[in-house]
Amino acid sequence: MSEEVIKLPEEKIRYRDLIINGIVAENTIFKLAISLCPAIAVTNSLRNGFLMGIAVLFVQTMVNITVAAFRRFIHPRIRLPIFMLIISGWVSVTDMTMAAFARDAYKQMGLYIQLIVAFASILARAEMFASKNRIAPSMFDGIGMGLGFLFALVVISFFRELLGRGSLWDLQIVPTKPLLIMILPAGGFLAVGILMAFFNWIDARYLKKTKSHH
Amino acid sequence: MTPKEIIKIAINLVVIYIIGGLILAGVYAKTSPVIYQKNEQEKQEALKKMAPEAEAIDKLGDWFPHEKQAEYYVVKKGGDTTGYIIQTFGKGYSSYINILVATDKDLKIEKIEILSHAETPGLGDEIERPEFKDQFKGKDLEHVRLVKTETTEYIQAITGVTISSRAVTEDGVRRALEFLKGKLQGNNASHEGGSHE
Secondary structure, three states: OOOOOOOOHHHHHHHHHHHHHHHOOOOOOOOOOOOHHHHHHOOOOHHHHHHHHHHHHHHHHHHHHHHHHHHHHOOHHHHHHHHHHHHHHHHHHHHHHHHHHOHHHHHHHHHHHHHHHHOHHHHHHHHHOHHHOOHHHHHHHHHHHHHHHHHHHHHHHHHHHHHHHOEEOOEEOOOOOOOHHHHOHHHHHHHHHHHHHHHHHHHHHHOHHHOOOO | OOHHHHHHHHHHHHHHHHHHHHHHHHHHHHHHHHHHHHHHHHHHHHHHHHOOOOOEEEEEEEEOHHHOOEEEEEEEEOOEEEEEEEEEEEEOOOOEEEEEEEEEOOOOEEEEEEEEOOOOOOOHHHHHOHHHHHHHOOOOHHHOOEEOOOOOOOEEOOOOOHHHHHHHHHHHHHHHHHHHHHHHHHHHHOOOOOOOO
16 A cells, blocks of 8 residues: 555654654553553563563554555444454464564563453554554554553563562562562552552643643 | 345455455465474474483373373483483463473483463463472472472472462372373383383
Protein backbone atom coordinates (compact mmCIF):
# COMPACT_ATOMS: atom_id res chain seq x y z
CA MET A 1 0.00 0.00 0.00
CA SER A 2 2.67 2.45 -1.03
CA GLU A 3 0.24 5.15 -2.25
CA GLU A 4 -0.37 6.16 1.33
CA VAL A 5 2.98 7.82 1.92
CA ILE A 6 3.27 10.62 4.45
CA LYS A 7 4.15 13.97 2.91
CA LEU A 8 2.50 16.85 4.70
CA PRO A 9 4.46 18.39 7.58
CA GLU A 10 1.29 18.99 9.61
CA GLU A 11 0.54 15.29 9.35
CA LYS A 12 3.97 14.47 10.72
CA ILE A 13 3.08 16.34 13.87
CA ARG A 14 -0.06 14.24 14.10
CA TYR A 15 1.99 11.08 13.99
CA ARG A 16 4.20 12.29 16.79
CA ASP A 17 1.05 13.11 18.75
CA LEU A 18 -0.24 9.61 18.11
CA ILE A 19 2.85 8.15 19.69
CA ILE A 20 2.73 10.49 22.69
CA ASN A 21 -0.98 9.78 23.03
CA GLY A 22 -0.23 6.08 23.41
CA ILE A 23 2.36 6.69 26.08
CA VAL A 24 0.59 9.37 28.13
CA ALA A 25 -3.06 10.21 27.51
CA GLU A 26 -4.19 6.72 26.54
CA ASN A 27 -1.60 4.62 28.29
CA THR A 28 -2.90 1.06 28.14
CA ILE A 29 -2.23 0.26 31.78
CA PHE A 30 -2.38 3.53 33.66
CA LYS A 31 -5.15 5.25 31.74
CA LEU A 32 -7.25 2.75 29.81
CA ALA A 33 -6.71 0.09 32.48
CA ILE A 34 -6.87 -2.80 30.02
CA SER A 35 -4.47 -5.75 29.73
CA LEU A 36 -3.93 -5.55 33.46
CA CYS A 37 -3.60 -9.32 33.60
CA PRO A 38 -0.19 -9.40 31.85
CA ALA A 39 0.74 -6.18 33.66
CA ILE A 40 0.47 -8.16 36.87
CA ALA A 41 1.52 -11.60 35.67
CA VAL A 42 4.86 -10.85 34.04
CA THR A 43 6.11 -7.77 35.86
CA ASN A 44 7.83 -9.48 38.76
CA SER A 45 11.23 -8.86 37.25
CA LEU A 46 12.54 -6.00 35.15
CA ARG A 47 13.80 -8.33 32.44
CA ASN A 48 10.41 -10.01 32.10
CA GLY A 49 8.58 -6.71 31.95
CA PHE A 50 10.94 -5.32 29.35
CA LEU A 51 10.88 -8.40 27.10
CA MET A 52 7.10 -8.60 27.28
CA GLY A 53 6.87 -4.91 26.41
CA ILE A 54 9.08 -5.38 23.36
CA ALA A 55 7.05 -8.39 22.20
CA VAL A 56 3.80 -6.44 22.55
CA LEU A 57 5.26 -3.40 20.78
CA PHE A 58 6.10 -5.56 17.78
CA VAL A 59 2.84 -7.50 17.61
CA GLN A 60 0.69 -4.42 18.26
CA THR A 61 2.34 -2.54 15.41
CA MET A 62 2.11 -5.43 12.95
CA VAL A 63 -1.53 -6.14 13.84
CA ASN A 64 -2.48 -2.48 13.46
CA ILE A 65 -0.82 -2.32 10.05
CA THR A 66 -2.51 -5.53 8.89
CA VAL A 67 -5.95 -4.54 10.12
CA ALA A 68 -5.66 -1.09 8.51
CA ALA A 69 -4.45 -2.60 5.24
CA PHE A 70 -7.33 -5.06 4.99
CA ARG A 71 -10.04 -3.00 6.67
CA ARG A 72 -12.01 -2.63 3.43
CA PHE A 73 -12.21 -6.42 2.97
CA ILE A 74 -13.50 -7.10 6.45
CA HIS A 75 -17.26 -7.13 6.85
CA PRO A 76 -18.13 -5.16 10.01
CA ARG A 77 -20.30 -7.96 11.38
CA ILE A 78 -17.44 -10.44 11.48
CA ARG A 79 -14.61 -8.08 12.28
CA LEU A 80 -13.83 -9.57 15.70
CA PRO A 81 -13.10 -13.15 14.58
CA ILE A 82 -10.99 -11.70 11.79
CA PHE A 83 -9.04 -9.45 14.15
CA MET A 84 -8.43 -12.50 16.31
CA LEU A 85 -7.15 -14.39 13.27
CA ILE A 86 -4.77 -11.54 12.45
CA ILE A 87 -3.51 -11.35 16.03
CA SER A 88 -3.04 -15.08 16.48
CA GLY A 89 -1.53 -15.28 12.99
CA TRP A 90 1.12 -12.70 13.81
CA VAL A 91 1.81 -14.31 17.16
CA SER A 92 2.22 -17.76 15.59
CA VAL A 93 4.37 -16.50 12.75
CA THR A 94 6.61 -14.59 15.16
CA ASP A 95 6.78 -17.55 17.49
CA MET A 96 7.72 -20.09 14.81
CA THR A 97 10.15 -17.79 13.04
CA MET A 98 11.98 -16.98 16.24
CA ALA A 99 12.02 -20.62 17.31
CA ALA A 100 13.69 -21.53 14.03
CA PHE A 101 16.02 -18.64 13.33
CA ALA A 102 16.60 -16.73 16.55
CA ARG A 103 17.13 -19.45 19.13
CA ASP A 104 18.82 -17.36 21.78
CA ALA A 105 16.25 -14.59 21.65
CA TYR A 106 13.51 -17.22 21.57
CA LYS A 107 14.73 -18.84 24.75
CA GLN A 108 14.33 -15.51 26.48
CA MET A 109 11.10 -14.34 24.86
CA GLY A 110 9.29 -17.45 23.66
CA LEU A 111 7.25 -17.62 26.82
CA TYR A 112 5.89 -14.10 26.37
CA ILE A 113 5.12 -14.16 22.70
CA GLN A 114 2.58 -16.97 23.03
CA LEU A 115 0.79 -15.09 25.80
CA ILE A 116 0.09 -12.09 23.60
CA VAL A 117 -2.78 -13.82 21.77
CA ALA A 118 -5.06 -13.12 24.70
CA PHE A 119 -4.19 -9.45 25.24
CA ALA A 120 -7.20 -7.16 25.28
CA SER A 121 -5.08 -4.13 24.42
CA ILE A 122 -4.15 -5.48 21.00
CA LEU A 123 -7.72 -6.30 20.05
CA ALA A 124 -8.90 -2.98 21.48
CA ARG A 125 -6.53 -0.98 19.28
CA ALA A 126 -7.42 -2.98 16.19
CA GLU A 127 -11.08 -2.27 16.88
CA MET A 128 -10.86 1.33 18.07
CA PHE A 129 -8.20 2.69 15.77
CA ALA A 130 -6.75 0.52 13.03
CA SER A 131 -10.11 -0.56 11.60
CA LYS A 132 -11.05 3.08 11.00
CA ASN A 133 -7.76 4.61 9.89
CA ARG A 134 -5.21 4.42 7.12
CA ILE A 135 -2.05 2.35 7.37
CA ALA A 136 0.43 5.06 8.38
CA PRO A 137 -1.54 6.49 11.31
CA SER A 138 -2.42 2.97 12.41
CA MET A 139 1.24 2.05 12.44
CA PHE A 140 2.12 5.06 14.57
CA ASP A 141 -0.79 4.35 16.87
CA GLY A 142 0.53 0.81 17.27
CA ILE A 143 4.02 2.08 18.04
CA GLY A 144 2.63 4.59 20.52
CA MET A 145 0.43 2.09 22.31
CA GLY A 146 3.26 -0.44 22.32
CA LEU A 147 5.71 2.05 23.77
CA GLY A 148 3.16 3.09 26.38
CA PHE A 149 2.69 -0.54 27.38
CA LEU A 150 6.45 -1.07 27.45
CA PHE A 151 6.89 2.03 29.62
CA ALA A 152 4.18 0.89 32.06
CA LEU A 153 5.60 -2.62 32.34
CA VAL A 154 9.14 -1.37 32.88
CA VAL A 155 8.06 1.04 35.64
CA ILE A 156 5.92 -1.60 37.39
CA SER A 157 8.52 -4.33 37.15
CA PHE A 158 11.31 -1.98 38.26
CA PHE A 159 9.62 -1.42 41.61
CA ARG A 160 8.39 -4.99 42.00
CA GLU A 161 11.75 -6.59 41.40
CA LEU A 162 13.61 -4.04 43.50
CA LEU A 163 11.24 -4.38 46.46
CA GLY A 164 10.36 -8.04 46.08
CA ARG A 165 13.76 -9.52 45.37
CA GLY A 166 16.23 -6.76 46.09
CA SER A 167 17.58 -7.09 42.58
CA LEU A 168 17.34 -5.41 39.19
CA TRP A 169 17.62 -7.31 35.90
CA ASP A 170 18.63 -10.40 37.96
CA LEU A 171 21.49 -8.42 39.49
CA GLN A 172 21.37 -8.60 43.27
CA ILE A 173 21.42 -5.10 44.78
CA VAL A 174 20.56 -5.85 48.40
CA PRO A 175 21.21 -9.36 49.74
CA THR A 176 17.67 -9.91 51.08
CA LYS A 177 14.18 -9.95 49.70
CA PRO A 178 12.80 -6.81 51.38
CA LEU A 179 9.12 -7.31 50.51
CA LEU A 180 8.54 -10.75 49.06
CA ILE A 181 4.86 -10.02 48.49
CA MET A 182 5.79 -7.62 45.69
CA ILE A 183 6.82 -10.41 43.32
CA LEU A 184 3.75 -12.47 44.18
CA PRO A 185 0.45 -11.79 42.40
CA ALA A 186 -0.90 -9.73 45.29
CA GLY A 187 2.08 -7.40 44.99
CA GLY A 188 1.22 -6.94 41.34
CA PHE A 189 -2.16 -5.49 42.26
CA LEU A 190 -0.55 -3.23 44.82
CA ALA A 191 2.11 -1.98 42.42
CA VAL A 192 -0.31 -1.37 39.56
CA GLY A 193 -2.79 0.39 41.85
CA ILE A 194 -0.25 2.65 43.50
CA LEU A 195 1.48 3.55 40.24
CA MET A 196 -1.83 4.17 38.52
CA ALA A 197 -2.81 6.54 41.31
CA PHE A 198 0.58 8.24 41.11
CA PHE A 199 0.41 8.84 37.37
CA ASN A 200 -3.15 10.07 37.59
CA TRP A 201 -2.12 12.44 40.35
CA ILE A 202 0.68 13.84 38.18
CA ASP A 203 -1.78 14.09 35.33
CA ALA A 204 -4.36 15.94 37.39
CA ARG A 205 -1.84 18.26 38.92
CA TYR A 206 0.59 19.17 36.15
CA LEU A 207 -0.67 17.98 32.80
CA LYS A 208 -4.31 18.99 32.95
CA LYS A 209 -4.00 21.52 30.11
CA THR A 210 -2.31 19.19 27.65
CA LYS A 211 -4.62 16.29 28.30
CA SER A 212 -6.49 15.35 25.16
CA HIS A 213 -10.11 14.31 25.02
CA HIS A 214 -10.95 10.76 24.27
CA MET B 1 -30.24 -9.70 7.50
CA THR B 2 -31.21 -11.17 4.19
CA PRO B 3 -30.01 -14.66 3.24
CA LYS B 4 -27.87 -13.04 0.57
CA GLU B 5 -26.09 -10.97 3.18
CA ILE B 6 -25.50 -13.97 5.38
CA ILE B 7 -23.92 -15.86 2.52
CA LYS B 8 -21.77 -12.85 1.68
CA ILE B 9 -20.54 -12.62 5.26
CA ALA B 10 -19.91 -16.35 5.44
CA ILE B 11 -17.87 -16.28 2.25
CA ASN B 12 -15.94 -13.28 3.52
CA LEU B 13 -15.08 -15.09 6.74
CA VAL B 14 -14.18 -18.36 5.04
CA VAL B 15 -11.95 -16.72 2.44
CA ILE B 16 -10.03 -14.72 5.01
CA TYR B 17 -9.57 -17.74 7.29
CA ILE B 18 -8.37 -19.86 4.39
CA ILE B 19 -5.82 -17.19 3.49
CA GLY B 20 -4.72 -17.00 7.12
CA GLY B 21 -4.51 -20.77 7.35
CA LEU B 22 -2.43 -20.99 4.18
CA ILE B 23 0.01 -18.37 5.44
CA LEU B 24 0.40 -20.22 8.74
CA ALA B 25 0.81 -23.55 6.95
CA GLY B 26 3.50 -22.03 4.77
CA VAL B 27 5.42 -20.61 7.70
CA TYR B 28 5.05 -23.88 9.59
CA ALA B 29 6.33 -25.91 6.65
CA LYS B 30 9.36 -23.65 6.35
CA THR B 31 10.19 -23.43 10.06
CA SER B 32 9.27 -26.78 11.60
CA PRO B 33 12.14 -28.83 10.08
CA VAL B 34 14.58 -26.15 11.24
CA ILE B 35 13.03 -26.13 14.72
CA TYR B 36 13.16 -29.93 14.91
CA GLN B 37 16.77 -30.05 13.79
CA LYS B 38 17.85 -27.36 16.26
CA ASN B 39 15.96 -29.07 19.08
CA GLU B 40 17.77 -32.34 18.34
CA GLN B 41 21.09 -30.57 18.16
CA GLU B 42 20.46 -28.87 21.48
CA LYS B 43 19.44 -32.19 23.01
CA GLN B 44 22.73 -33.77 21.98
CA GLU B 45 24.64 -30.81 23.39
CA ALA B 46 22.63 -31.01 26.60
CA LEU B 47 23.44 -34.73 26.93
CA LYS B 48 27.14 -34.02 26.39
CA LYS B 49 27.00 -31.40 29.10
CA MET B 50 25.31 -33.80 31.50
CA ALA B 51 28.20 -36.26 31.24
CA PRO B 52 31.27 -34.41 29.99
CA GLU B 53 33.58 -37.35 30.77
CA ALA B 54 31.55 -39.84 28.78
CA GLU B 55 32.97 -41.55 25.76
CA ALA B 56 29.61 -42.85 24.63
CA ILE B 57 26.02 -42.06 25.54
CA ASP B 58 23.75 -44.82 24.25
CA LYS B 59 20.01 -44.73 24.29
CA LEU B 60 18.51 -47.51 26.38
CA GLY B 61 14.85 -46.86 25.65
CA ASP B 62 11.77 -44.72 26.14
CA TRP B 63 9.47 -44.25 29.07
CA PHE B 64 6.34 -42.20 29.45
CA PRO B 65 6.00 -39.92 32.48
CA HIS B 66 2.64 -38.10 32.19
CA GLU B 67 2.06 -39.86 28.86
CA LYS B 68 4.94 -37.91 27.36
CA GLN B 69 7.73 -39.60 25.51
CA ALA B 70 11.03 -39.37 27.36
CA GLU B 71 14.32 -41.15 26.82
CA TYR B 72 16.95 -42.71 29.02
CA TYR B 73 20.58 -43.40 28.27
CA VAL B 74 23.55 -45.27 29.62
CA VAL B 75 26.83 -43.42 29.97
CA LYS B 76 29.95 -45.41 29.13
CA LYS B 77 33.63 -44.84 29.48
CA GLY B 78 36.24 -47.35 28.40
CA GLY B 79 33.56 -50.00 27.90
CA ASP B 80 32.30 -49.71 31.49
CA THR B 81 29.00 -48.24 32.56
CA THR B 82 29.74 -45.11 34.55
CA GLY B 83 26.25 -43.72 34.89
CA TYR B 84 22.84 -43.00 33.44
CA ILE B 85 20.99 -40.03 32.02
CA ILE B 86 17.22 -39.95 32.11
CA GLN B 87 14.78 -37.41 30.77
CA THR B 88 11.65 -36.79 32.80
CA PHE B 89 8.62 -34.53 33.12
CA GLY B 90 7.23 -32.99 36.30
CA LYS B 91 3.75 -31.51 36.40
CA GLY B 92 4.27 -27.94 37.55
CA TYR B 93 2.01 -24.98 38.15
CA SER B 94 1.25 -24.18 34.54
CA SER B 95 3.28 -26.64 32.47
CA TYR B 96 5.14 -29.90 32.32
CA ILE B 97 8.72 -29.25 33.31
CA ASN B 98 11.16 -31.10 31.08
CA ILE B 99 14.17 -32.26 33.10
CA LEU B 100 17.38 -34.19 32.44
CA VAL B 101 18.90 -36.15 35.33
CA ALA B 102 22.44 -37.53 35.23
CA THR B 103 23.41 -40.18 37.78
CA ASP B 104 26.44 -42.30 38.54
CA LYS B 105 26.19 -46.07 38.20
CA ASP B 106 24.66 -46.39 41.70
CA LEU B 107 21.91 -43.94 40.76
CA LYS B 108 23.33 -41.16 42.87
CA ILE B 109 22.59 -37.87 41.12
CA GLU B 110 25.46 -36.10 39.42
CA LYS B 111 23.42 -33.14 38.22
CA ILE B 112 20.06 -32.11 36.86
CA GLU B 113 19.19 -29.70 34.10
CA ILE B 114 15.88 -28.00 33.30
CA LEU B 115 15.41 -28.29 29.54
CA SER B 116 12.15 -26.42 29.13
CA HIS B 117 9.03 -25.34 30.97
CA ALA B 118 6.31 -22.70 30.87
CA GLU B 119 6.07 -21.84 34.55
CA THR B 120 5.23 -18.34 35.74
CA PRO B 121 7.95 -16.00 34.47
CA GLY B 122 9.86 -14.46 37.33
CA LEU B 123 8.59 -16.94 39.89
CA GLY B 124 8.34 -20.53 38.70
CA ASP B 125 11.37 -20.06 36.49
CA GLU B 126 13.56 -19.80 39.57
CA ILE B 127 13.84 -23.58 39.31
CA GLU B 128 16.45 -22.85 36.65
CA ARG B 129 18.69 -21.14 39.18
CA PRO B 130 21.90 -22.98 40.05
CA GLU B 131 21.23 -22.59 43.79
CA PHE B 132 18.23 -24.86 43.38
CA LYS B 133 19.61 -27.31 40.82
CA ASP B 134 22.94 -27.78 42.59
CA GLN B 135 21.16 -29.18 45.64
CA PHE B 136 20.55 -32.40 43.73
CA LYS B 137 24.21 -33.31 43.42
CA GLY B 138 25.09 -36.41 45.44
CA LYS B 139 21.49 -37.17 46.44
CA ASP B 140 20.07 -40.66 46.03
CA LEU B 141 16.47 -41.79 45.81
CA GLU B 142 15.89 -41.60 49.58
CA HIS B 143 17.08 -38.01 49.78
CA VAL B 144 15.27 -36.54 46.80
CA ARG B 145 12.52 -35.17 48.96
CA LEU B 146 11.23 -31.61 49.12
CA VAL B 147 11.18 -29.78 52.43
CA LYS B 148 10.31 -26.17 53.14
CA THR B 149 12.87 -25.65 55.86
CA GLU B 150 16.60 -25.11 55.54
CA THR B 151 18.29 -28.39 54.72
CA THR B 152 21.33 -29.92 53.13
CA GLU B 153 20.13 -33.48 53.52
CA TYR B 154 17.05 -33.10 51.34
CA ILE B 155 15.97 -30.61 48.68
CA GLN B 156 14.93 -27.20 49.93
CA ALA B 157 11.95 -25.61 48.18
CA ILE B 158 12.34 -22.12 46.73
CA THR B 159 10.36 -19.59 48.75
CA GLY B 160 7.03 -18.91 47.07
CA VAL B 161 7.73 -21.47 44.35
CA THR B 162 6.67 -24.62 46.17
CA ILE B 163 4.59 -26.11 43.38
CA SER B 164 7.30 -25.83 40.74
CA SER B 165 9.96 -27.00 43.22
CA ARG B 166 7.87 -30.04 44.09
CA ALA B 167 7.20 -30.79 40.44
CA VAL B 168 10.92 -30.91 39.73
CA THR B 169 11.91 -32.79 42.86
CA GLU B 170 9.22 -35.37 43.47
CA ASP B 171 7.12 -35.61 40.34
CA GLY B 172 10.10 -35.29 38.03
CA VAL B 173 13.42 -36.41 39.44
CA ARG B 174 12.24 -38.89 42.06
CA ARG B 175 9.92 -40.70 39.71
CA ALA B 176 12.71 -40.91 37.16
CA LEU B 177 15.03 -42.48 39.73
CA GLU B 178 12.32 -44.91 40.81
CA PHE B 179 11.73 -45.89 37.23
CA LEU B 180 15.41 -46.31 36.52
CA LYS B 181 15.92 -48.37 39.65
CA GLY B 182 13.06 -50.69 38.79
CA LYS B 183 14.23 -51.02 35.24
CA LEU B 184 17.83 -51.80 36.16
CA GLN B 185 16.87 -54.36 38.78
CA GLY B 186 14.58 -55.99 36.27
CA ASN B 187 17.40 -56.06 33.75
CA ASN B 188 19.91 -57.57 36.14
CA ALA B 189 17.51 -60.34 37.07
CA SER B 190 16.99 -61.29 33.45
CA HIS B 191 20.68 -60.92 32.54
CA GLU B 192 21.07 -58.14 30.02
CA GLY B 193 17.54 -58.45 28.74
CA GLY B 194 17.40 -54.63 28.54
CA SER B 195 17.11 -52.08 25.78
CA HIS B 196 14.25 -53.74 23.99
CA GLU B 197 12.16 -50.64 23.23
